[in-house]
Each structure stands twice: as structure tokens, then as C-alpha cells.
Amino acid sequence: MTRQPTRPAAAPDVGSAADLLDIARSVLADYATEERVREFDEAERFDAELYLELARAGLLSAALSTAGKPHHGRQTAILEELGAGPTSIGVAFVVQYMAVELLASHGTEQQKAEFLDPLLEGAARASFALSEPDGGTDVARAMKTVAVALPDGSYSISGQKKWIGGAMDSDYLILLARTAPISGSAAINGITTFLVRRGTPGIESQEIETMGIRGLAQCDIRMDDVRVPGDCVLGRPDFGFRQVLATLNGERLNAAAVALGIARGAFGTALDWARSRYAFGRAVGGFQALQHSLVDTSLKIEAAALLLEKAVKSADSASASADVESALAKLAASEAAISTTDVGMRLMGGWGFARAMPMQRYFRDARLYAFAPLTNEMIRNYLGERMLHLPRSY
Structure with a gap:
């Protein structure tokens, strides 16, 4: 039976990692018993209720300091606690914290309202789409996913991504695609970051069966002429990979x-x-x-x-x-x-x-x-x- 939330939807006004750790432990004590963690691992399902409770407790919004910069001490304290219990949720949080940082650092006000705010509240989840079938560590040079600028200012994206966590049911992808050919040795240039809603026509996903982290699906993604408006470019065009490196x-x-x-x-x-x-x-x-x-x-x-x-x-x-x-x-x-x-x-x-x-x-x-x-x-x-x-x- 789904419990009604008992914690505020807004982030609590806490300043220390220790405070957040107490909050995380309180939520986990209620929602992440060993029996429950085992149940979701065996079923290979994402525990969306637990994720939402953690977000409602402010553990996603805690990723940022009051100045809007990443607060690594808070993040690592929370993630260590999740790693010791519902590890798959911890891995999901790693992806969300990365999305929070990219959106907070490079998003427009409109993008923050549309993508960042729901993420911080737990109302939406992001997947980070970088790796490709032919490129993991050397993905910038191997990247074959391309985004072609169209006359109306939108983009057409085609290609494949691999090992994308949670992409079967995330709300949007933070996706990197090549927008300019490699020039010289600077393979990291000419790559742009896009915010792509998961339901956009032309996106197909397939789950990969994995040995571990079975509570967070890893996915293959195929894109065929996926149309993305120009205002969904995150940050500076052609400098998306440099943004990720940061x-x-x-x-x-x-x-x-x-x-x-x-x-x-x-x-x-x-x-x-x-x-x-x-x-x-x-x-x-x-x-x-x-x-x-x-x-x-x-x-x-x-x-x-x-x-x-x-x-x-x-x-x-x-x-x-x-x-x-x-x-x-x-x-x-x-x-x-x-x-x-x-x-x-x-x-x-x-x-x-x-x-x-x-x-x-x-x-x-x-x-x-x-x-x-x-x-x-x-x-x-x-x-x-x-x-x-x-x-x-x-």
C-alpha cells in the first residue's frame, strides 16, 4: 500500500551534511528495509515511491548550495548512505545530481523552470545520454550521434546511445550530439548538449539485462530524426562536452x-x-x-x-x-x-x-x-x- 507523504515537499532549510544524513536515514528506515530492497532488486524494478520520498525530503535540492553551486559534501553524505542500502537509488541520484549541476550552471531561466524545478521536487527524472556503442571512455572522438540544424532553428537528431541509466521511464534526456565535425585533435569541440523530452517522436529504447544495479534499468536508445526546438540547447552550442567535463x-x-x-x-x-x-x-x-x-x-x-x-x-x-x-x-x-x-x-x-x-x-x-x-x-x-x-x- 502506498503511504501518504509525511515530509514537506519543499526542501528543508538545513545547512550541514549531518542534518541531511539524519533526514536520509529517517526516510530509509521507513521505506528501505532489507526485504524491500531485495524485492525491487529481484523484480528488477525501480523503487519510484522511495525515490519520491527522498526527493520530497529535500535530498535532491540539497545538491546545490544557497549560491546555486554544487555542494559536494552534502551530495556525498547522502550517496554513501544510499549506497549502503538501496544502491540502485544511489546510482540514480548520481545521475540526477549531474543533471542538477548542468542545468543550474548552464540552463536559461525558462529551462530551469521547465526542467530543473520538477527534477528537484522529484516530479521528473533525467537520464544522461552520452555513451555510445562504439565509444565509452573515448566517446568524444567516437561519437556518431549527430544533430543537424534546420532552417527554422530546430535540430534533427539521429544516432544511438548505450548504457543510459533509467532511460526507459525518465522524463527527459540530457543528450550530447555532434553538431560540427572534428577539427584537428580537438575532438571535444563541436558537441552540443540538448534537453530532449523522452516522449519525443523518433526515440526508441530497449532495456539491457545486467548483473548488478538491477533496480535501475540500463538502456539502449535509438534516435531517428528526433526534432528538438532550438531553445532546448543547454548552454553554448558546440561546447557541450566541455560543459560536461567541468x-x-x-x-x-x-x-x-x-x-x-x-x-x-x-x-x-x-x-x-x-x-x-x-x-x-x-x-x-x-x-x-x-x-x-x-x-x-x-x-x-x-x-x-x-x-x-x-x-x-x-x-x-x-x-x-x-x-x-x-x-x-x-x-x-x-x-x-x-x-x-x-x-x-x-x-x-x-x-x-x-x-x-x-x-x-x-x-x-x-x-x-x-x-x-x-x-x-x-x-x-x-x-x-x-x-x-x-x-x-x-
Whole structure:
């Protein structure tokens, strides 16, 4: 039975991440029991009621500071909590926070009223359509989706997008398409960002069956002569990819936060099991080898948390760049999540393998962040160049 909302539709006037964390925990306690999370994961359905409750509690509008700039400390606090529970909702929030930042930074007043305000209220959801079948990491050079300007000022968009989260039932796409050919080595130029309503004629979507994050559908999108009015260009024409690049620090931080949440959720489950499961007359947590693996896992989690905290402080500072810090945090948190869920599966044995237990879901979901939003191999390449000042390797 659907509950009536008990929290205000408007964003609460809270200033700290701790306040928002309390609000998030209150909503999750009511709407995200382990049984419910498992139900939506097994059914491979998006929990729209939970999403709406979180939005009504102000957890989407909290993405921005009072000055209208991204507030990374608030975002990561919320996302870490979501990652530890309804992880698919956390991944959905990462996309919405990116949409909020792009619209707040580059949208016209009309676009903010039409697209941003409903998003902040939870009345609409966006999907971010960038990746293509032939281009993930190198998508700018590989981009084949094109938008052709028409005499009346509108655009005709044709092409394909792949791995677009939530696109089956989102309300609009933030979509990037090439509007000018590549000139020289600057592949990132000549790409424009569009706001495309999901019901626009010419758009076809197909769901991709995935191993993890099963509560948020990943989709293929095909576009054939999709007509978009000129006032749906987001920001400066031909500079859309550069606009997206400016959001990458925030996306890495938010991915790190969800991954860290997965690690914490899995670690808590493993630790409870180590204390309560008995073998050979004592708790399995009393065996030295298992203690060592749990301690090592805890070390990775705490190190990732400190790196994320440092990166968030840099990102929220007006005078500092967080490029290297956000890359380090994403790498550390994703590796911690993968390591922790592996330890948890080994510790729980056959019980970890059971779909009635949360560990197998954490194990599956954690794998997303080995390659999203950027592969850990590319993150290492980036850090080799930017942090260690080695020759560029890609």
C-alpha cells in the first residue's frame, strides 16, 4: 500500500551534511528495509515511491548550495548512505545530481523552470545520454550521434546511445550530439548538449539485462530524426562536452561515495556474520585468518573515506582544484568496495551465495564502479600523468 507523504515537499532549510544524513536515514528506515530492497532488486524494478520520498525530503535540492553551486559534501553524505542500502537509488541520484549541476550552471531561466524545478521536487527524472556503442571512455572522438540544424532553428537528431541509466521511464534526456565535425585533435569541440523530452517522436529504447544495479534499468536508445526546438540547447552550442567535463570531479566524488557506501554495507553484514556464525564451537570471527581479512578490509574502507573527505573539501573550496583528489577517492573507494564484497562472500561461504542474503547483491553492485564513470585503469593512467608527472600513457 502506498503511504501518504509525511515530509514537506519543499526542501528543508538545513545547512550541514549531518542534518541531511539524519533526514536520509529517517526516510530509509521507513521505506528501505532489507526485504524491500531485495524485492525491487529481484523484480528488477525501480523503487519510484522511495525515490519520491527522498526527493520530497529535500535530498535532491540539497545538491546545490544557497549560491546555486554544487555542494559536494552534502551530495556525498547522502550517496554513501544510499549506497549502503538501496544502491540502485544511489546510482540514480548520481545521475540526477549531474543533471542538477548542468542545468543550474548552464540552463536559461525558462529551462530551469521547465526542467530543473520538477527534477528537484522529484516530479521528473533525467537520464544522461552520452555513451555510445562504439565509444565509452573515448566517446568524444567516437561519437556518431549527430544533430543537424534546420532552417527554422530546430535540430534533427539521429544516432544511438548505450548504457543510459533509467532511460526507459525518465522524463527527459540530457543528450550530447555532434553538431560540427572534428577539427584537428580537438575532438571535444563541436558537441552540443540538448534537453530532449523522452516522449519525443523518433526515440526508441530497449532495456539491457545486467548483473548488478538491477533496480535501475540500463538502456539502449535509438534516435531517428528526433526534432528538438532550438531553445532546448543547454548552454553554448558546440561546447557541450566541455560543459560536461567541468562536472567530472563531482561525478567521481559521487561514484566514490556510492562505492564507499557499498563497502560499508557489505562490511557491516560480514562483521555481524563473523560475530554470530559459529563453527568448531566458536564464532568464525575468532579465527585468525578471517580476522586478518576483516582488518585489512576495514583499513581500505577507512583510507578511502579519508581520501573522499579530503577531495570533497577541495571540491567545495572556491580556491582549490580537486582533479587528482577526486580521482584518488574514486579509485580507492571502488577498490575497497570490490575487496570488501569479495571478503564478505568468502567469509559467509554458501550463505553469501544465497539470494536471500544481501552480500551477493553488494558483490554484484560493487562491480559497476570498476569501470564507471571511468575505468580504474584510465583513472590510474590519469593519476600517473597528473599526480606522478609521468608521460601521458593514453
